[in-house]
Amino acid sequence: xxxxxxxxxxxxxxxxxxxxxxxxxxxxxxxxxxxxxxxxxxxxxxxxxxxxxxxxxxxxxxxxxxxxxxxxxxxxxxxxxxxxxxxxxxxxxxxxxxxxxxxxxxxxxxxxxxxxxxxxxxxxxxxxxxxxxxxxxxxxxxxxxxxxxxxx
Ligand code: RB5
Numbered sequence: 091x092x093x094x095x096x097x098x099x100x101x102x103x104x105x106x107x108x109x110x111x112x113x114x115x116x117x118x119x120x121x122x123x124x125x126x127x128x129x130x131x132x133x134x135x136x137x138x139x140x141x142x143x144x145x146x147x148x149x150x151x152x153x154x155x156x157x158x159x160x161x162x163x164x165x166x167x168x169x170x171x172x173x174x175x176x177x178x179x180x181x182x183x184x185x186x187x188x189x190x191x192x193x194x195x196x197x198x199x200x201x202x203x204x205x206x207x208x209x210x211x212x213x214x215x216x217x218x219x220x221x222x223x224x225x226x227x228x229x230x231x232x233x234x235x236x237x238x239x240x241x242x
Contacts, residue, residue, distance in 0.1 A: 096122040098152040100143040102136040102165065103128065105158035105202035108210055112156055112200070115211050119218065124152055140168030147196050148174045155197040156214065162201035169197050176234065181205050183216035190220035194231045 097116055101109040106128070117123045126142055128134055136159040146152045155177075159165040162179040169177040177197035178189040181204050189195035198217045200210050233239050 093150055094153045095120065096124060096152045098124045098126060098143045098146040098155040099157070100126045100139040100155075100165075101128070101158040101202070102139055102160070103131055103134050104160035105200070106131060108200065108202040108207060109156075109158050111207050112158070112210065112214055115214060116156070116218070119215075121218075136165040137168035140165035141172060144169035144172035144175045144177070144197065148172050153196070154218070156200065156217075157197060158200045158202050160201060160203040162199040162204065166197075166199035169199070174235070176231070180213050180217070181209075183212050186213045186216035187220040190217055191223045192227045192230075193234075194222040194227070 099109055099113055113123050113125050124146065140157050143155045143157050147155045157165045157169055166177050166179045169175050175197055176193055176195045177199055178193065178195050179199040179201065180186040180189065181201065186198060200213065205213065
């Protein structure tokens, strides 16, 4: 399967069960899932898992990524340190669609201690089913990536 239908998943220890539910759900939607763990419940460090997933997306190996920790916040912060990554934490379906449509997000972060499995899977659907709208939003996404910004 080509990279445009390949998605990377990772989490810390706080989100292993939800990550596995997301993996099953996303695979059923036709995505090739690259689940980079961890698989055991020992306490671990979310920055390394966020960075590892982000590097798979930034390299082009995977088109998108879904990462999870207790709140979704810490692992999102780590992922966004990788150039080219635009990752948002979502606890609602509207935001999950909008980060794709307006921000061209290439990663979604979920908080396993924030959202239940049912809502999490609806958020995943909203993220995966939305498309970047381009147009005026493309300039703004370019501005996120740029070191200098055009004058207003
Ligand atoms: C782990 O206890 C917790 O800090 C982590 O999963 C995450 O919520 C950090 O942002």
